[in-house]
Amino acid sequence: MYLLLFLLLKMYTLSQVHAYPDGSIAPACDSMIPTHPSFLPQSTVAPYRVTANRTTYTPGDVIRVTLESVNSTEFEGFMLQARTSSGKRTVGYFMPGNASLVRLHDCFSTEKSTISHSAANELTRIEVMWVAPLTSALDNIMFCATFVKNYAEFWTMVNSQTILLSNSPAPAVNLLMMSFCILIALTGLSRASSLL
Numbered sequence: 001m002y003l004l005l006f007l008l009l010k011m012y013t014l015s016q017v018h019a020y021p022d023g024s025i026a027p028a029c030d031s032m033i034p035t036h037p038s039f040l041p042q043s044t045v046a047p048y049r050v051t052a053n054r055t056t057y058t059p060g061d062v063i064r065v066t067l068e069s070v071n072s073t074e075f076e077g078f079m080l081q082a083r084t085s086s087g088k089r090t091v092g093y094f095m096p097g098n099a100s101l102v103r104l105h106d107c108f109s110t111e112k113s114t115i116s117h118s119a120a121n122e123l124t125r126i127e128v129m130w131v132a133p134l135t136s137a138l139d140n141i142m143f144c145a146t147f148v149k150n151y152a153e154f155w156t157m158v159n160s161q162t163i164l165l166s167n168s169p170a171p172a173v174n175l176l177m178m179s180f181c182i183l184i185a186l187t188g189l190s191r192a193s194s195l196l
């Protein structure tokens with residue numbers, strides 16, 4: 001009887017360990033859903049939030065991203081990506097920081113585009129550093145996270161506010177500039193034709 005109990009306990013522990021081979025969430029790059037068979041993401045509002053220390057960014061900027069509990073509910077795992085506001089792909093890369101706490105993953109064939117928790121200790125807050133690409137990805141971004149409270153309870157797509165790419169003028173400004181340019185071109189044209 002004791003042996004049976006022991007075996008059951010052992011199996012349970014092993015399955016937990018299997019879910020977090022090194023404490024990390026198995027990186028499901030696209031869905032960001034951890035592979036915890038038969039459990040689905042919670043549909044309630046997450047007791048966690050993701051914030052960034054900037055609301056705009058320019059290429060090459062370093063942004064400090066904070067993942068934290070809003071009511072001291074601990075999390076034992078997380079996964080984080082920076083995505084374009086359309087949500088279609090990841091942007092930039094993460095720095096290792098405290099390597100004993102995090103793990104970097106190459107999702108969508110982009111190096112270090114995903115960061116996750118790599119220790120079994122529970123957290124209420126962690127800060128990570130993200131670096132904006134120097135070129136490409138000229139779009140506004142959002143930080144998207146999955147928080148794992150325990151094997152059965154986790155929340156996906158916990159997003160930060162949108163971080164605006166500051167060297168792209170807002171669409172309204174673009175339109176204004178365009179009309180301005182057309183106006184100048186037209187004025188130039190009418191001058192040219194009056195010269196003829």
Ligand SMILES: *[C@@H]1O[C@H](CO)[C@@H](O)[C@H](O)[C@H]1NC(C)=O
Nearest residue numbers: 044045046047070071072073
């Ligand atoms: C924190 O919020 C979650 C979800 O809203 C709730 O289930 C949990 O009981 C709360 N925990 C505390 C300590 O207030």
Ligand SMILES: *[C@@H]1O[C@H](CO)[C@@H](O)[C@H](O)[C@H]1NC(C)=O
Nearest residue numbers: 053054055062063064065129
């Ligand atoms: C945000 O954090 C990064 C990294 O710590 C720092 O380099 C940057 O100056 C901070 N930006 C602001 C606006 O505080």
Ligand SMILES: *[C@@H]1O[C@H](CO)[C@@H](O)[C@H](O)[C@H]1NC(C)=O
Nearest residue numbers: 097098099100101102119121
């Ligand atoms: C890294 O995290 C571990 C675990 O929380 C902690 O013991 C250690 O002091 C941290 N190291 C640094 C440099 O922050």
